[in-house]
Amino acid sequence: MSRVQNVIVGTARSALSWVPAQWLPGGTPDPLIGRHGEIGRQASRIDGEIKVRGEARFAAEVAMDGLCYATLVHSTIARGRIARLDSTAAETAPGVLLVVTHRNMPKVASPSLVSMSDPTAVGNSDLPILQDDRVHYNGQVVAAVVAATQEQADHAATLIAIDYEAAQAETRFGQAKSGARIIPSLLIERNHLSFGKAERELARAPHRVDNLYRTQWQNHNAIELHALTAAWVGDRLTVHDTTQMIAGEAAALAKAFGIPRDQVQVLSPFVGGGFGGKGMWDHQIVAVAAARMVGRPLRLQLSRESVYRIVGGRSATEQRVAIGADADGCFTALLHDGWSVMPPYGACPEAYTLGTRSAYRAKSFEILQRHIDIAVVPNTFMRAPGEAIGTFALESAVDELAHNLAMDPVELRLRNMPDKHPITGAPFSQHAQDQAWRDGAARFGWEQRAAKPGTRREGEWRIGMGCGGGSFPYVRMPGAAVRLTVRRDGTATLACSGQEMGMGTATVVVQQVADRLGLPLSAVTVEIGDSALPAAPMAGGSSQTVSIAAAVLAAAEKLPAELLRLAGNSSPLSGLRAGEVRMEGEGLASASEPARRETFRAILSRANLEEVSVTASGTPPLEMLKFAMHSTAAMFCELRVSDVTGEIRVDRLLGSFDCGTILNPRTAASQFRGGMIMGLGLALTEETLLDERSGRIMNPTLADYHVPVHMDVPQIDVIWTDIPDPRSPLGARGIGEIGITGIAGAVANAVFNATGKRVRDLPITLDKLL
Amino acid sequence: MTIRINGTDYDPPEDARVSLLDLLRDRLQLTGTKVGCNQGACGACTVLIDGRRVLSCLTLAAQADGRKVTTIEGLGADGLHPLQAAFLEHDGLQCGYCTPGQICAAAAMLVEAEAGMPSYVTADLTAPVTLSRDEVRERMSGNLCRCGAHNGIVDAILSVAQERAA
Structure with missing residues (x-):
């Protein structure tokens, strides 16, 4: 996140703008685009039945002989030092094997903070972990107890007595604003953008809105708790973890514990929900160190409270969005700035202005994020970090402007649709958000919306409709590697260290390998979730599927040459070069004379080989620097608000998406809906309550933090344009985060349409409507 | 005394603090039953005791003494239970972690409805219960899902309810 990075990215982009598109990845569209195969079919989840x-074995479910159990103890002050720590009673309690504190914790360097330039830097915090007596935030780990059973460890943890010497700490968002810092870049984008004279354009615009929006602290709350089972054998470490970054974690643990990378194996075949929260935090370091100290395999499964205390969530924000428009509603100024938290020991910039840069055309832009430091557990990436809440502010503001203009909000958005990136001028690889808007409006019955707020009633209920747009960047991670193996029995296996958290990753990998190799679905298996396999990138930024797909494409391009070499002179393929054959019909065939063909079985049988493997990595993701590539959405909501209680019930929700090829309509629909439901929580029910006096989270439980339950979730309609992106592998873009993007705006705008009341402060709880 | 779990008898644990959940997961390796909160807020640990749904994290193992416990492993012991098949058919899962609890809760909920037990959204408390979408949503609200498989879960349960009613 440096100025140097801004220069490098900026230079690469301007250089690439001169490079002909056909020289870049995706310059020739992926041959699988538009072909009818397994891709695009509703394959069932390959792991559905065992789930x-x-x-399905999750991280805390691996049985081991001699397993012991750990429990964490957390600080109760925000900043200061431990003045006295008495662990005598805990150490002598039944079953206790070890109490770990800063006094006996081995020297371990904290993992480097997450960085765009180093895939092995996966830390969410670079504070020392039990290395000294200092406390940096309320809830920090100050001790761990290891015992023969979980009950014994839990009990002994309550026997540890700690006195603190508290120091002054800033824990108030509002107070800390004056000390905000401005970082040069947000992920790979420049932070401050000034284009045209936006304040001047705003001041002279005939129509304008200029408001502050606030969003709440949130936590991921995957139902599976963070947990790992760690075992040392000599200097070899095996960790069964629940993680979104298998390869990165293995590298980070090797570095932290001073052992070679190939002596660490991280296994994570199933992750019980991640949403950005299942990364590298203090508990993995503590558990791995403690396992080494006791010389036994150890399990640390965090309590739900511990998850809140040491795994950060989404930062609260305060955002200003101002829009100026001419008489026709065309934007002349778009300003988006504000504050969010990023302590100096954290790494997540909560980039809520990123989506704004490509959402609408405007004559001028002024965009800037400021970051404040308060003593809290470092906030991190949570599903659509930035975009989920940035679109609440932006899409509320667009709705307010539409109301001022007395214009239909969908029409206002269509009038300002960009035809290229509004700021950089880069061409879109593919962009049909206008179609998503029109298709969505037609299907939802948007024309039934009452233009005047507060006019539709049914008994005590006021009914309203609202909409909101969403945009999420396409990301393909560099360095994804896969191993593709074809066997003599006609089967194939794709192996990489990818992560399956319920997105359907493994299922769509099988589908694409079947199509690439011309094999039936039943002949293909996938191995993922193991750091011993070729390294896949982390699951994040909605990037995993296309990142793996590019590597699968590269492997599939390498395989024919290997097979031709093995086929030899007596094969009907003899004399053909790799570029002259295709993989189809369970083997190779000449592209020009399809009758010249041989199956994988026949080739490998003749060569007397059981299998042939190739390992390959995807091309560098240059397409994302040359083109503006975004998944987009149009969200529609109908809800009712009780006049008596202020209660909001969402009756209908529709998401209309433009995300390239949809690889598996069944798993994609589920992923879209999942994002939209998390958006309902953001809009209406979820809030991590931080006591601003103490910096302590006051509702660290699923009873007090309200994720949407079945009764809160209406039937959700999802549709998509299904137009392939010619620049991406399989024509696909990410779908994991676009679902939550735009929902909070759509809900807030529907509340306004129902009641005439504009709530600019999430979550929209009933007290705000009374 | 013994606890009968999925047809096999087990001794209650010696440590009286052990919950039924921890007995299942840590002592017996019946890890199909999941843990999400240890305070009865999420439903991931739902199992059946004598056919009724209970939160195993809030049940001491000793309380199950002399009773019949059915977990997800027992529910599908003779091939997929209709609910398990319906969850697959309707994609009522993503990460799969809340799924066993959802299925166990649904199995007991169908029986509750068939026995005429009303819910918060039942209009006529004395009439037989018809499982509408709202009835299923209300009756399943104690089982949280964070991936957002709610629509598929409700569809799956409704399809099984309709088969049973036919």
Whole structure:
């Protein structure tokens, strides 16, 4: 996040703008685009059956002989030092094997903070972990107890007595604003953008809105708790963890514990929900160190409270959005700035202005984020970090402007649709958000919306409709590697260290390998979730599927040459070069004379080989620097608000998406809906309550933090344009985060349409409507 | 005394503090039953005791003494239970972690509805219960799902309810 990075990215972009598109990845569209195969079909989840049977093994479910259990103790002050720590009673309690504190914790360097330039830098915090007596935030780990059973460890943890010497700490968002810092870049984008004279344009615009929006602290709350089972054998470490970054974690643990990378194996075949929260935090370091100290395999499963205390969530924000428009509603100024938290020991900039840069055309832009430091657990990436809440502010503001202009909000958005990136001028690789808007409006019955707020009633209920747009950047991570193996029995396996958290990653990998190799679905298996396999990038930024897809494409391009070499002179393929054959019909065939063909079985049988493997990495993701590539959405909501209680019930929700090829309509629909439901929580029910006096989270439980339950979730309609992106592998873009993007705006705008009341402060709880 | 779990008898644990959940997961390796909160807020640990749904994290193992416990492993012991098949058919899962609890809760909920037990959204408390979408949503609200598989879960349960009613 440096100025140097801004220069490098800026230079690469301007250089690439001169490079002909056909020289870049995706210059020739992926041959699978538009071909009818397994891609695009509703394949069932390959891991569905073991999940419904309860047989999928999660990280805290691996049995080991001699396993012991750990519990964490957390600080109760925000900043200061431990003045006295008495662990005598805990150490002598039944079953206790070890109490770990800063006094006996081995020297371990904290993992480097997450960085765009180093895939092995995966830390969410670079504070020392039990290395000294200092406390940096309320809830920090100050001790761990290891015992023969979980009950014994939990009890002994309550026997540890700690006195603190508290120091002054800033824990108030509002107070800390005056000391805000401005960082040069947000992920790979420049932070401050000034284009045209936006304040002047705003002041002279005939129509304008200029408001402050606030969003709340949130936590991911995957139902599976953070947990790992760690075992040392000599200097070899095996960790069964629940993580979104298998390869990165293995590298980070090797570095932290001073052992070679190939002596660490991280296994994470199933992750019980991640949403950005299942990264590298203090508990993995503590557990791995403690396992080494006791010389036994150890399990640390965090309590739900511990998850809140040491795994950060989404930062609260305060955002200003101002829009100026001419008489026709065309934007002349778009300003978006504000504050969010990023302590100096954290790494997540909560980039709520990123989506704004590509959402609408405007004559001028002024964009800037400021970051404040308060003593809290470092906030991190949570599903659509930035975009989920940035679109609440932006899409509320657009709705307010539409109301001022007495214009239909969909029409206002269509009038300002960009035809290229509004700021950089880069061409879109593919962009049909206008179609998503029109298709969505037609299907939802948007024309039934009452233009005048507060006019539709049914008994005590006021009914309203609202909409909101969403945009999420396409990301393909560099360095994804896969191993593709074809066997003599006609089967194939794709192996990489990818992560399956329920997105359907493994399922769509099988589908694409089947299509690439011309094999039936039943002949393909996938191995993921193991750091011993070729390194896949982390699951984040909605990037995993296309990142792996590019590597699968590269492997599939390498495989024919290997097979031709093995086929030899007696094969009907003899004399053909790799570029002259295609993989189809369970083997290779000449592209020009399809009758010249041989199956994988036949080739490998003749060569007397059981299997042939190739390992390959995807091309560098240059397409994302040359083109503006974004998944987009149009969200529609109908809800009712009780006049008596202020209660809001969402009756209908529709998401209309433009995200390139949809690889598996069944798993994609589920992923879209999942994002939209998390958006309902953001809009209406969820809030991590931080006591601003003490910096302590006051509702660290699923009873007090309200994720949407079945009764809160209406039937959700999802549709998509299904137009392939010619620049991406398989024509696909990310779909994991666009679902939550735009929902909070759509809900808030529907509340306004129902009641005439504009709530600019999430979550929209009933007290705000009374 | 013994606890009968999925047809096999087990001794209650010696440590009286052990919950039924921890007995299942840590002592018996019946890890199909999941843990999400240890305070009865999420439903991931739902199992059946004598056919009724209970939160195993709030049940001491000793309380199950002499009773019949059915977990997700027992529910599908003779091939997929209709609910398990319906969850697959309707994609009522993503990460799969809340899924066993959802399925166990649904199994007991169908029986509750068939026995005429009303819910908060039942209009006529004395009439037989018809499982509408709202009835299922209300009756399943104690089982949280964070991936957002709610629509598929409700569809799956409704399809099984309709089969049973037919």
